[in-house]
Amino acid sequence: MTNVSLSTRPQKSMVATSLRIALYTVLLSVAALYLLPFAIMLITSLKDVEEIRTGTLLSLPSTLDFSAWGKAWSSACTGSTCDGIAPFFTNSFQIVVPAVIISTVLGALNGYVLSMWKFRGSEIFFAALLIGCFIPFQVILLPMARTLGWLGIANTTSGLVFVHVVYGIAFTTLFFRNFYQAIPSELVKAARLDGAGFFTIFRRIILPLSTPIIVVTIIWQFTQIWNDFLFGVAFSGFDTQPVTVALNNLVNTSFGGKEYNVDMAAAIMAALPTLIVYVLAGKYFVRGLTAGAVKG
Amino acid sequence: MASLVIDNVKKRYGNTSVLKGIDIAIEAGEFLILVGPSGCGKSTLMNAIAGLEDVTEGRILIDDQDVTFSSPKDRDIAMVFQSYALYPNMTVAENIAFGLEMRKVPKTEREQEVQRVAELLQISHLLNRKPSQLSGGQRQRVAMGRALARRPQLYLFDEPLSNLDAKLRVEMRTEIKKLHQKLKTTIVYVTHDQIEAMTLADRIAVMKDGEVQQLGTPQEIYDNPANLFVAGFMGSPAMNFIPAKVIESGNTIMLELTTNTIETPTTINTIETPTRLPFPNAESLQSHIGKEVLLGLRPEMITEPQPHKAGLEFTVNSHVNVDVVEPMGADTMMITRIGNNEVNCRCHPSYNMVVGATCEVMFDTSKAVAFDIESGQRLD
Ligand SMILES: Nc1ncnc2c1ncn2[C@@H]1O[C@H](COP(=O)(O)OP(=O)(O)OP(=O)(O)O)[C@@H](O)[C@H]1O
Ligand SMILES: [Mg+2]
Numbered sequence: 001m002t003n004v005s006l007s008t009r010p011q012k013s014m015v016a017t018s019l020r021i022a023l024y025t026v027l028l029s030v031a032a033l034y035l036l037p038f039a040i041m042l043i044t045s046l047k048d049v050e051e052i053r054t055g056t057l058l059s060l061p062s063t064l065d066f067s068a069w070g071k072a073w074s075s076a077c078t079g080s081t082c083d084g085i086a087p088f089f090t091n092s093f094q095i096v097v098p099a100v101i102i103s104t105v106l107g108a109l110n111g112y113v114l115s116m117w118k119f120r121g122s123e124i125f126f127a128a129l130l131i132g133c134f135i136p137f138q139v140i141l142l143p144m145a146r147t148l149g150w151l152g153i154a155n156t157t158s159g160l161v162f163v164h165v166v167y168g169i170a171f172t173t174l175f176f177r178n179f180y181q182a183i184p185s186e187l188v189k190a191a192r193l194d195g196a197g198f199f200t201i202f203r204r205i206i207l208p209l210s211t212p213i214i215v216v217t218i219i220w221q222f223t224q225i226w227n228d229f230l231f232g233v234a235f236s237g238f239d240t241q242p243v244t245v246a247l248n249n250l251v252n253t254s255f256g257g258k259e260y261n262v263d264m265a266a267a268i269m270a271a272l273p274t275l276i277v278y279v280l281a282g283k284y285f286v287r288g289l290t291a292g293a294v295k296g
Numbered sequence: 297m298a299s300l301v302i303d304n305v306k307k308r309y310g311n312t313s314v315l316k317g318i319d320i321a322i323e324a325g326e327f328l329i330l331v332g333p334s335g336c337g338k339s340t341l342m343n344a345i346a347g348l349e350d351v352t353e354g355r356i357l358i359d360d361q362d363v364t365f366s367s368p369k370d371r372d373i374a375m376v377f378q379s380y381a382l383y384p385n386m387t388v389a390e391n392i393a394f395g396l397e398m399r400k401v402p403k404t405e406r407e408q409e410v411q412r413v414a415e416l417l418q419i420s421h422l423l424n425r426k427p428s429q430l431s432g433g434q435r436q437r438v439a440m441g442r443a444l445a446r447r448p449q450l451y452l453f454d455e456p457l458s459n460l461d462a463k464l465r466v467e468m469r470t471e472i473k474k475l476h477q478k479l480k481t482t483i484v485y486v487t488h489d490q491i492e493a494m495t496l497a498d499r500i501a502v503m504k505d506g507e508v509q510q511l512g513t514p515q516e517i518y519d520n521p522a523n524l525f526v527a528g529f530m531g532s533p534a535m536n537f538i539p540a541k542v543i544e545s546g547n548t549i550m551l552e553l554t555t556n557t558i559e560t561p562t563t564i565n566t567i568e569t570p571t572r573l574p575f576p577n578a579e580s581l582q583s584h585i586g587k588e589v590l591l592g593l594r595p596e597m598i599t600e601p602q603p604h605k606a607g608l609e610f611t612v613n614s615h616v617n618v619d620v621v622e623p624m625g626a627d628t629m630m631i632t633r634i635g636n637n638e639v640n641c642r643c644h645p646s647y648n649m650v651v652g653a654t655c656e657v658m659f660d661t662s663k664a665v666a667f668d669i670e671s672g673q674r675l676d
Binding site for chain 2: 204
């Protein structure tokens with residue numbers, strides 16, 4: 001017995017080691033594949049126009065030149081104005097922050113009702129709401145334009161907030177409802193017997209348990225709304241354009257030669273907020289996504 | 297303190313009928329125990345009383361008020377859930393105080409109440425913990441504490457002691473009994489524990505498949521079970537069911553059963569000895585003369601021959617084979633076979649019984665009951 005195990009051990013560990021090596025090779029190359037475009041963007045944004053024209057994609061900049069970043073931020077031309085993307089950053093935040101908050105709150109309330117206060121037809125209601133997740137953006141463009149016009153909020157920030165809230169509710173409700181489904185309904189029953197009402201139970205018992213799913217929903221909604229281009233281009237006015245639309249304008253507006261370094265810097269800056277949200281809350285994201293899967 | 301009337305309550309989930317017309321009425325201050333096999337609808341009935349599940353049909357009255365459609369908080373009920381249902385984000389103290397807070401009890405009073413309940417349930421040292429940091433038995437006591445902190449009209453306890461160790465369970469049982477004697481609050485209590493049921497209850501309702509089989513005092517249920525199910529469900533070990541033939545001997549109706557005995561340990565010949573047992577209330581078996589019935593006899597009614605009972609009207613001695621001997625301390629259970637059924641006999645520990653041999657036992661039929669073999673209904 002001992003002999004056998006002694007003789008097989010080195011062999012076994014050699015297999016294990018080579019498997020390990022193979023695994024890391026695959027992981028590293030996939031990581032490189034994903035990071036490469038970002039690396040190229042970063043490198044390019046730090047070169048000047050001359051270097052970009054003469055060098056290759058991957059050649060490193062000779063000096064660290066941040067002038068493209070400064071230009072992209074405050075003086076690059078986006079269509080008819082030349083104030084960089086900074087003002088549009090503000091626009092984006094003015095759309096994203098209220099839209100994320102409102103859609104998350106509504107989703108939490110919907111999920112609470114659909115899992116803890118089931119009523120006749122609530123399952124059908126939920127199924128109908130789910131269909132909302134599968135409606136492509138393009139389909140609602142025209143009806144939504146009519147609706148916004150009729151509400152008198154066409155081409156305004158409130159209009160965009162409204163669109164994103166409406167479109168986001170299906171997703172946020174789905175998240176919260178599935179999360180709450182795993183919370184034992186006895187909690188609500190006990191609280192009702194204790195004399196607590198609908199909102200008290202939500203605030204005192206359900207909400208404190210919801211941190212993981214709130215984080216997931218906020219990340220999801222923030223990313224979706226920040227990165228949205230179609231609604232932004234279709235429903236924004238001249239001075240309410242989100243940063244994605246401005247980025248597109250910046251890239252398409254050129255006088256003379258193309259300034260790839262400015263384009264890249266602007267693109268990186270436009271992507272930065274979602275990146276930061278992921279880094280700050282990423283671990284909750286993974287935890288929240290798997291929360292329903294395990295009991296307790 | 298309030299009376300409780302459950303009037304023909306039915307509950308259906310889609311096509312499955314979980315409660316099939318429950319009728320129970322208890323007085324103010326009564327202690328009702330619900331027993332029944334798993335899945336028979338006990339928790340569902342508790343939820344219906346609390347107003348947490350709508351009933352499909354029927355009425356529920358608390359203190360003569362029809363509360364069938366009232367919301368749970370207006371019924372003034374405190375409940376211990378089978379699954380505890382502790383609020384995970386609150387500490388033990390907050391859990392216990394929550395109901396008081398919702399009912400606007402001032403803070404100092406709440407704190408006093410939490411202390412009192414915690415001492416009663418021996419959880420004072422746990423007050424600052426979260427439920428996730430407690431053992432099952434500790435959680436159960438917190439759940440109990442949450443209910444006891446309030447003084448409602450009606451307590452509903454769904455297996456409140458099932459997770460405690462034997463010693464603590466006995467202590468808590470006594471505490472509950474004392475509490476009931478002191479407060480006289482009406483209590484409905486679900487348990488699977490025979491002793492809990494017998495010791496705590498003013499009345500016991502035995503349920504099966506969403507129907508009440510029998511509602512009566514513990515002694516009634518024990519001595520006078522309405523049917524085979526109730527007889528077999530209450531009592532541990534369960535009542536013996538012995539196939540017996542109703543015969544007419546002279547002027548009296550008797551039950552005849554056949555015990556098998558082996559002549560000596562070396563032969564495998566069995567001797568079938570017919571034993572005739574007298575039966576109280578024998579006239580009720582008139583219509584079954586010549587037919588087989590099931591004789592129901594509690595284990596303590598089959599014992600070693602007891603001199604002081606010899607020659608009484610309802611005692612008969614006979615011989616049986618000893619299959620298994622189980623000493624239990626106070627008595628020794630001897631298991632034998634009569635017909636095809638296993639029979640438990642409760643004998644004195646000093647009585648000499650050898651496995652495989654025969655021994656003499658005394659049947660005392662003064663409390664015997666008889667059931668129809670097919671329907672399981674009481675005959676006498
Ligand atoms: N929401 C529901 N939908 C369908 N059937 C249900 C539902 N809730 C309970 N039941 C069924 O009702 C029956 C009674 O359940 P209940 O929980 O009342 O049993 P119980 O007597 O309390 O059992 P236990 O002793 O195991 O606690 C079970 O067969 C159960 O499957
Ligand atoms: Mg139950």
